[in-house]
Each structure stands twice: as C-alpha cells, then as structure tokens.
Amino acid sequence: MTAQRDGVLRATRRGFIAASAGLLAAACSDERAASAPPAPPSPTDRNRTEPFFGEHQSGILTPAQAHTYFAAFDLTTGKRDDIVALFRSWTTAAERMCRGQPSEPASNGAQSPATDSCDVLEVPPSQLTVTFGFGAGLFIKDGKDRYGLAGKRPAALVDMPHFPGDQLVEARSGGDLSIQACANDAQVAFHAVRQLARLAYGVAEIRWVQTGFVADFGEHATPRNLMGFKDGTGNPKVDDPALMDAFIWVGDEGPDWLRGGSYVVARRSRIALEHWDRMTVAFQEQTFGRQKLSGAPLGKPAEADAVDLEATTSDGNPVIPENSHVRLAHHTSNDGARILRRSYSYNDGVSFTAERWPPWHQGMEYDAGLLFIGYQRDPRTGFIKIFERMSRFDMMNQFVTNVGSGLFACPRGIAAGEFLGQSLFSTA
C-alpha cells in the first residue's frame, strides 16, 4: 500500500502485500513495513524469506528456488574506493530486496531517475537469495594489479584448465564479479540483478548472464533435468554440517573474508535435446547409469539405493557401464571428491544448428540445456578433479557442448553492519 510521507507517495513490495492481505489497517512507510510482524505461514513459498545476513551467504545450501538469474560482471573502474562503495551499496540493496522491499524507496512523480525499476513492487519476497562471488580479475587482470589486491588472490582461485570438448565462448565465460540471484519467481530474480547492475554504472558492467529454472517436483523429490532424468540424487546432504565443512565451506586454509565461504563453478552446457529424444530409453539409461522413470541406479530397485560400481552382469560386464555419467561422477571414482550441485535447466529458445551426424539435420534447434552450478571448498580438489576424467570419458558428452564457464570465490556471509568482502579491503 502507499503512504504519504515527505510529500511523496512511497511504497514497498512488502507494504503492498501485507496491506492486500488485510494485515495492516493503516498505511505504512517502507521502513515501518520492514519491522511489521511477519506474515502468517503461507501454504506457498511465495512469502518465504531467506536470511541475507549470516555466517554463510544464502543461495548455497538453500534448497534450489524455482528460478535463477546468474550474472558475471567486468570491473571497469580503476579505483579501489569505487569497489568499496559499490559493495556497500550492493549490500544495502540486496538485503532490502531479500526482505521483499525495493532496492531503494520509490515514489510516483519523482523528478529524478527511478531508483528501483518497480517491476516487482507488489510481488512477495519469493525466497530471493543474492549470492556474490569474486573472480580472479578482482585481484589481477592481464597481469595488472588494478586495486592493490593481487597479493590476496587465494591459491584455490585458479585459472580454469581447458577440458577436452570445451567449446567456451569468451563472451559467456569469466568475469571479475558474479551474482547468483535465485527466487521462486523469474521476475524477482531478474529484478534483483537489474537493480544491482544499475548501482554499478561506471564501476562494473555485465559481461554475461544466464537464466535458469527448475520445475516444481515437490519438496522432497529430486528434480529432473531436460534429459528427463533425476539430477542431484547423489548430492551431499546439506543438513550434515560435517560434510559441508569438509567439502563445501572454505576453512582455516582461506583468508578471513573467505572462511565460511565457498567456490562456485558455473557452466553453460547446451544439450542436443533433439538427438537425445531420438535415443532409446535403454541407451539413455546406460548413458546415465540410472533408470529413467524411477531414478534407481542400474541393477537396483529404488532411487535412494547406493550405487554399486562393483556389480557385474552374468556375462561379466559392469551393470553400471564404465563410461556412464553416474560412475564417473561418483566420489568413489574420484578419490572421495565431492561438490554440491545446484544446477538449473536453461532455455534460450532456438538457434540455427547444423548437425554433424545422423540425421544430418540443419535448422532451428533448442538452445537449451543445463546451467551447471557447483559449490565446493576448493575447485582443485572439487570440480576440476572430477571433471578431468568426466570430460574425457562420459558417454553423455556426445550430447553436451560446454559453451560458457566461470569460477568465483564466494565470500563468507555478511554480518549486519558489515558490507560484502569488507575484511578483504580493511586489512593492509
């Protein structure tokens, strides 16, 4: 709802919602709305909020919301102070938006440029999370120490190796900063990045973005990817703190700003869906190493059953093929390496494609597939370790083209009163 204050109309997303639900008898200003009692529990997750401040950034262990808008930025400023100012404003704006408020208060009739674009003004918080990451370019770029941070580049923030089959497009890869906005509403996720990008005018520019989605399979079900298979069954359990400390959170080996943070690998993997749809289900299952409908590992009846990589058929062949996705991804095949996958499907329409094998089709094909997002404590012993072999041997590779890739160090969570990455800048 709107309220008269300082002679202008002001509104908040939360204000609108609360009022339309009849919770507030009187109109309220945006700051008062923030301290209003929380809405009663809703049967939907539209009204849920995720904490912005805390030990860890949200959006990592948070169960995947329905939509993401992942953006990578190039820093264009030469001044360290600009970055500090940007991170201060990003912190304030992101925290507001995660509470369902505009990035800055908005008003009708203002004679100044719009502060918030207002396109989700009445939309509930939708469980928005905003997760920031720092690319290598924040520390050093083309050999230049732009901000006096070169000495603080963490060892694990490596340059990603080239993997067999990579067809990386420069304009879809890299970046000095990253923002992963996730929400149960596509527009809320886009809105968040759009406001943050506006606050970065003159300091940082969008380099690439990727939208993603995951369908609603129910709270305790493993979602399916566009290949029609359940994806994420073998993920480490996020409610096991020891597992998270071991594999996801950076520990004492990292600097203060990164301790309790993580590393994210984001990759755009186009999938040849028209090909895949022409394969027999039996072949698809050999490729994955799992049954299509049930999600059970081959040779087992249920999705939750442990993958048995030793099992053999009566003629001595492995039940789960040597080159199947599940075998190559499994931690016992990778010296125990584990990462937390938090991937989305993406769908960017169609583009002209010339096929190089039967059915030799030329024409419009889906530009759709997987926005792979994986979190880990150290990419050298996480994604890179696992993908070294997968990129060589995975049967699935024939359907997948990796066209974009980024690696970012995600700082630890922000405490109230702090700003993003503060201790990276405050220490000498």
Place this chain on the structure above:
Amino acid sequence: MTAQRDGVLRATRRGFIAASAGLLAAACSDERAASAPPAPPSPTDRNRTEPFFGEHQSGILTPAQAHTYFAAFDLTTGKRDDIVALFRSWTTAAERMCRGQPSEPASNGAQSPATDSCDVLEVPPSQLTVTFGFGAGLFIKDGKDRYGLAGKRPAALVDMPHFPGDQLVEARSGGDLSIQACANDAQVAFHAVRQLARLAYGVAEIRWVQTGFVADFGEHATPRNLMGFKDGTGNPKVDDPALMDAFIWVGDEGPDWLRGGSYVVARRSRIALEHWDRMTVAFQEQTFGRQKLSGAPLGKPAEADAVDLEATTSDGNPVIPENSHVRLAHHTSNDGARILRRSYSYNDGVSFTAERWPPWHQGMEYDAGLLFIGYQRDPRTGFIKIFERMSRFDMMNQFVTNVGSGLFACPRGIAAGEFLGQSLFSTA
C-alpha cells in the same frame, strides 16, 4: 507411481503425483490414473487443470498463467494427409498433457526412442493450456497452394503491413502454424511444445520460439511489465460474453473451423531497459499516461478510474499527453477498436548493443522486453487499426524495438472426438 503392465514399468505425471500424495494405495496404470478421483483442492494453482476440449480454445480468455512458450512452425511436408495426421496426434498429445499426463505413456528400459521426454513426469498439470494457430502459409505460401487450401484462407488472415519503426527479423517472424503453451511452470510449457515438435518431425519444423513470464502479483492485481508499470488495466473484461463476442471471437463472418476462434498477433518487442531506468519517474509517467506506483490515469487517484482524455491542466495542456501510450491505445482514440492483450515479459539475457544516443553506451545490454500477445476477432479492425497510429506517435516507441511479428488464426475449440481444425479438412 509405477505399475507393472505388459512387462514394462509405466508411469504418468498424474500417477506420480497422486501416489506421492498418498491418495492411491495401489500402483496404477496410466489410463487408470486418468480416471482416479481428482486431487483435493490445493491452495496453490499447481494442481489446477484447464479444459482442453470446449467451444473455445483455452489459453485465450484463461487468465494468464505464469509462463509461456510460444512457438511458430514452418510446414515442410508437401502432403495434406501429413497435416491431418499431425493435427490428430497433436490433439491427442495436447489433451493428455493438459491433464498432467505424458504426451504418450513412457517406460523404463524401452528399446525404442523415448515417447515422452519425461522431464516433467512428477510435476502437476500447472494449468497448462495449448492454443493452436494457423498462419497464412498453411493456405498459400510463395504463391503455391501446397495443400489445396488456398481458397479457404480467411480474408482477415492478411499479410501484416509494415509499421513505422518495425525492425523485423525474418527468423523471428511469420510461420505456418503456432502453438502458445502457457503454464504456471516454465518447464511444463516448454515440455508441451517439445513433445509436439517431436511429433511433427518430417512434417513441420520450429521456425521461432519465445519464452515469456509474468510475476505473481496476486489474483486480482494488474501485473507490471519490465518498465515497472501496470500493464493490462484497460483490457476488456473476459467475463463479459457480449464484449468477447463483439471483439474477440470470430462470428458468422468466419468459416466453421474458425467460428468461436480468434486471431492472435504475437510480437517480440525489445525494450531498452537501461535507457528507461535512467529516465525520471515523471517522464516515465508522461510516456505511459499513468502513475507508476498506483497505476492511476494521470489526473485521477485510482487505477480503476476511467481515463479522461478531455481533461486539461490549468494552462490548457492535456493532462494525459497527446503522444502518451494510454491515449493512443485507448478505444475511444481508435473508433472503438479493442483487443484482448495477454502479453508476457521476456528475458533472453544480454547481447552486445551500440547505443545511438546518450549515454552512447556500447556493451552488453538486456535482450529483454515484451512478448506482446493480443487476441481479436479481426486483426484489420483490431491490432492493425490500433497500431497504425501508435507505431507513428507513441512516446514509448523510442524505448522499444519490434524485432518479431506473427499473425495466426486460432481455430474454434475442439470437441471430444474431434481433432484440431477438422472441419477445415473435411469439407470439399
């Protein structure tokens, strides 16, 4: 849930849902699942279904679902019978999917290509609608009467005129057939088109597609577009049958297959959001002719207030500017012409853009904007009539680039036992 039948596991989306909700004690085959009692009413609209059979096609008067996947196809066959067979299979598959079932039953381990891609197997129906349209090319293309239908082209299915400012891209325009799939889940909408496109192999190929979304503003609120303004306030009320008969449904002037159908104009309008975000709110309001936060027409206090195009300020200027969007779109400015807008926002990431005016920016800009979708009884007295003047004078045009356009005749609804467009083919 899965059930043993004919020695293979079979499953359905609805089967999975019902079983996981504990509604079915025993496993069920896909056909039995279809006749199971409906799930209890849900507080969300995930479980809602829209009727597929009926007097009119769904997806026209249906209040906009959260997502759309709009696809246009080129017919590649030379045979009329292929089209009849395609429309039969499309009818069967679409009707199944609208009930939350796979397009065809699916099974683990099948030695044949997958029938349904299975990527939304456990996802509720999500209010899926599938709305078919016929482009001019079904009747005549490049002067050729490919299917003996040239004489049946409706007079209102015109070639669209070129409008001032149109920057139409051939690969994003036209098409012989259209499918508008809408659902409350992005993956359900994509899934529907993907199955129908697979059934069209050898007969029709995707020409262009466009995804779209609208945020959840609540059931009775007007949604906002990416410009942050409420969009659709002036739409004719869909619960007024006389209004719908007058402006939306084709009447006795049309052939049997089209009587009770409509015409859809679909246009991809990229919006220069970075520019728009730099404008003052006051300027934005002059452009729209409405207040930004409240949606009220300029000079009025509330969104629902009638637009007063006669009102003047104390110095004699119109309160609602001559070139404002709301004035030019208003039916009193267009000899009473009205259309039913059912537009979505779209977001295709970013692309390199060189600005032609201040701030003379070159770099990545949002490829986002409006997927305009408008239904009408006759495009000559509907969209074309209205857009003739708007394309010349609307202040908003400076922020909008129209890059794609299609016009399709949407047949009347399909009765159970019929197939899409049947009477077009059954009469001599």
